[in-house]
Structures are given as structure tokens and as C-alpha cells.
Amino acid sequence: MGMLREPLDEIQSCGLPSALEVMGERWSFMILRAAFNGLHHFEEFLGELGIARNILSNRLARLVEHGIMKREHMPDDRRKIEYRLTAKGLDLLPAMLALRQWGEKYGVGVPANPVLCDTRDGQPIAPIAIHAHDGRPLAPVELEWRNRADIGKALHAPEDDAVRPRLNVL
Amino acid sequence: MGMLREPLDEIQSCGLPSALEVMGERWSFMILRAAFNGLHHFEEFLGELGIARNILSNRLARLVEHGIMKREHMPDDRRKIEYRLTAKGLDLLPAMLALRQWGEKYGVGVPANPVLCDTRDGQPIAPIAIHAHDGRPLAPVELEWRNRADIGKALHAPEDDAVRPRLNVL
DNA sequence: GCGATAGGTATTAAGTTGCAACCTGAAACG
DNA sequence: CGTTTCAGGTTGCAACTTAATACCTATCGC
Numbered sequence A, B: 001m002g003m004l005r006e007p008l009d010e011i012q013s014c015g016l017p018s019a020l021e022v023m024g025e026r027w028s029f030m031i032l033r034a035a036f037n038g039l040h041h042f043e044e045f046l047g048e049l050g051i052a053r054n055i056l057s058n059r060l061a062r063l064v065e066h067g068i069m070k071r072e073h074m075p076d077d078r079r080k081i082e083y084r085l086t087a088k089g090l091d092l093l094p095a096m097l098a099l100r101q102w103g104e105k106y107g108v109g110v111p112a113n114p115v116l117c118d119t120r121d122g123q124p125i126a127p128i129a130i131h132a133h134d135g136r137p138l139a140p141v142e143l144e145w146r147n148r149a150d151i152g153k154a155l156h157a158p159e160d161d162a163v164r165p166r167l168n169v170l
Numbered sequence C: 001g002c003g004a005t006a007g008g009t010a011t012t013a014a015g016t017t018g019c020a021a022c023c024t025g026a027a028a029c030g
Numbered sequence D: 001c002g003t004t005t006c007a008g009g010t011t012g013c014a015a016c017t018t019a020a021t022a023c024c025t026a027t028c029g030c
Helices: A017-025 A029-034 A042-049 A053-065 A092-104 B017-025 B028-036 B040-051 B055-065 B092-107
Strands: A070-074 A081-085 A115-118 A143-146 B069-073 B081-085 B115-119 B143-146
Touching: A017 A029, A017 B028, A017 B092, A029 A042, A029 A053, A029 A081, A029 A092, A029 B017, A042 A053, A042 A081, A053 A070, A053 A081, A092 B017, A092 B092, B017 B028, B028 B040, B028 B055, B028 B081, B028 B092, B040 B055, B040 B081, B055 B069, B055 B081
Parallel strands: none
Antiparallel strands: A070 A081, A115 B143, A143 B115, B069 B081
16 A cells, blocks of 8 residues: 655654654554454454454554564464564553543543553552653643753743743643 | 544444544644644644645644634634634643653654653653552553453452463563 | 365545645735 | 735645455365
């Protein structure tokens, strides 16, 4: 299949376009979720997702090509191929969960099952959130964009709270 | 524009399909990022993203329709329309950041600018990660899928570590 | 060998995207 | 107060992507 779309990356210095190059495609996240749920084979994905064979084939190939999954013949049955998440693929778990939790929060009647839990106490994980480098949770008002050059600098007097830039979306 | 695609939701009980219904479309996340960077107007998005007018128009309409952004005439100049993130839109920040951080980690030469920082000390935020309900950070080996019915139950003897299901992707 | 199974490819219709040209209503200008 | 400019679109069309379905190829179990 061709690829004459606008690259979508290099638009600004930000990793988002490069992430979306693979994960922005229709079905990529659904395939990833299925993989996180323990699916490993072509026909399993096919049955679970209700996707067309050719599209699934193409998407798996792209995920493999981008190092998100790896593709291996099974030694005991050489018809079978095993698709498995790589470390790079596993690293997408927070993004996938954040998106899923958002969908659950605002979607219609989606009580979500199964739920990702802490093995230690069997309780569901916390909502994915933003934390400071030292682990403090951060609310939107405590956030601001900074140029790389200004990291760690005192840009505004602490008492001058009203003038602080913050996320300029609030 | 028509909408005869497979719904992509209702496939399983999980919020992901419903999240992807809007955010899975090409450009949606890029528009969101631009909005988080403080852009509010049609022509601003157009210039920043290099997207076609009709597509931008369509995507903004869909974001508004889904309650992610709101659209308001500016009272001082009635030609201008202001697009602004709603609470629902702001709630996508963790998902957007997780995706962006992943792209930065694995993308080619993307040092990312500007960077989201804590107003308190001007330091960049921590990587988006998974935490237990009590705030402890959780590694992949400490995670397992559970049916809603089994939340909080002791499913496996603590000493029987090898048999524990975990993420069955590891 | 022979049917079933796993994982694809090929063909074609339908839907989506991107480009460029055009439209509309509200400022701004003189 | 007529004309120009600006903001925010819409329309038409060609190119591309997706989906559905049929077909292909290598194992495997018997």
C-alpha cells in the first residue's frame, strides 16, 4: 500500500507527530490493546477486533516495521506466527491506558472489563495523571510551557500569581 | 462528510473504542496539541499544522460535536471565532503527553520544545506512568488484568509467584 | 496423499483526504 | 457608503486508503 500522505511529522519539535505516524492509524491502538490482553496470533486478532484480513495484515506489518511488535515463527508448529510486544510496544501502556480511561470517563455505558490491577492488593490502578519530577501530582493550574533554555529558571516572582502564564488554555 | 465506517466501538467493554472515535482520526491529536499550546483560531491552526482548510473545518466541528472543544463568536470582532478546550478536552492532557513522551523517547531527533513544566520549580514534569490507587509507581510485572468481580480478591497465594497471571505479554 | 488450519495476497467497491477555487458576513478604509 | 480585506468557512474533484470477499500457499494431523 502506498504512503503519499503528508508526513505529519517535522511540523514542530515535539514527539507527537512521530508517535502518531504509526499509532495514529485506524486500528493500531485496538491491536495494541488486544496484544496487551494477551493475544498473539493473526486469527485471534481477526476474531477479536472484527477487522478485515488485509488491513490487519498491513497494520501488523507496520507495527513490526516500527519495532512495536515482533513477529516470530513458532518452533513447534511452523504454520503459526507469534506477534509479541517489544519493550517499545510495552512502553505505550501508559498512553493506551490514559486514552482508555478518558474514554471510560466520558463514554456512554462502558464499565470496562477486564480492569488493570495491582498484583499486590488486587485493586485497580489509579487514573493516569501528571506528576512533578519529584512525584507530586500536578493540577493543570500548576503547569506551564517553557522553552528548553528556561528550564529550572525563576521566570516570574512567586507572589505575582495573576500574571503567571500557566497553560494559557484555562 | 459521510460516516459509514465500522463504528469501532461496542467491540468489547473498554473505553478505548469510544476514545478513538474522535481522537483516532488523523489530525485530531495534533489539533489538540495546538490548542494546549494556546492556539484558539481557525487560521492559527491552519498555519501551525499545515492541514487543508476543509479537513480542519471538519475536525474542529467533530471536536466541538463531541464536547472536546467549544466554539464561540468573539464579541469584539464578530468575524472571529474562538475555539477553546472544554474540561473534557483538558482531560486528554495525560493521554496526549504520554503519547508525546513515547514519541520523543523513540523518535529520531526530537528534543521537544516547549516542554511542560511545574510552575513551582520550573522543572519538566515526570514521565507519565502507572501508579497504584495509593500512589505507588507500578512496573509491568506488578500488573494483571482482573474481571470486575475479582477486584480486591486474593486470587493467588503470595508465595506462588511463578503461577501468577500478570500481563501475560511479558 | 488429503482435508483442515494459519497466515497471508489480490481484486474491486466505497469512503476519506488533500488541494485549490470559490463564497459569505463583518470590519476597516477612504 | 462603496470597496477592500479578513476570518472562517464550503464545494468539486482527483488521489489515496479502507473494507469485504475470494483466492493462494505452506504446514500439520491423520
